[in-house]
């Protein structure tokens with residue numbers, strides 16, 4: 302099924318929501334810049350799989366009302382503190398209403414996944430009422446998550462236990478490195494140091 306067949310006339314609104322959020326994020330001005338920002342409309346196939354996995358009806362209505370990431374934005378920052386600064390800024394934007402904030406950096410998933418997720422509803426403009434998800438993470442964790450995500454689409458994984466253990470070890474090492482990089486940056490910024 303194509304995205305047009307699944308989302309029908311809602312596809313235009315989802316695209317408006319994506320543009321609205323990208324332009325909102327474009328207004329973020331801080332001394333710690335956002336390194337990159339990616340966005341996507343979830344493919345029809347991935348949406349159907351998610352609805353099935355979560356036990357929802359396979360309908361457009363469920364896709365728009367039960368799942369937050371039909372519109373997904375990913376913000377990549379250099380340092381962990383920047384992730385929290387961007388999140389705080391977004392949480393104070395009047396054009397969006399934050400419905401859930403999931404902090405997988407403070408509370409990582411068992412596989413080692415670390416990211417900050419904001420599930421939200423747009424309040425204004427042509428996409429008002431649309432749900433979306435913004436993920437904010439460091440560049441180092443993004444590198445890890447991109448590789449780890451491939452496991453989800455592989456049915457037969459050779460040496461699966463070993464691979465999952467190694468990925469967990471890498472996630473923990475990356476988190477420790479992110480912390481050290483943050484500390485070094487703070488020390489460099491401290492004029493008394």
Ligand code: 0O2
Nearest residue numbers: 343347351369370403410412414418420434446447449450
């Ligand atoms: P796609 O489009 O292929 O990326 P949420 O409710 O969204 O805050 P939760 O409960 O983890 O968080 O939801 P879900 O639906 O499991 O995950 C939402 C998205 O977060 C996923 O999208 C991933 O992009 C990312 N994500 C969550 N957990 C992991 C993880 O353990 N590893 C990686 N690599 N990414 C993760 P999808 O559904 O995979 O779709």
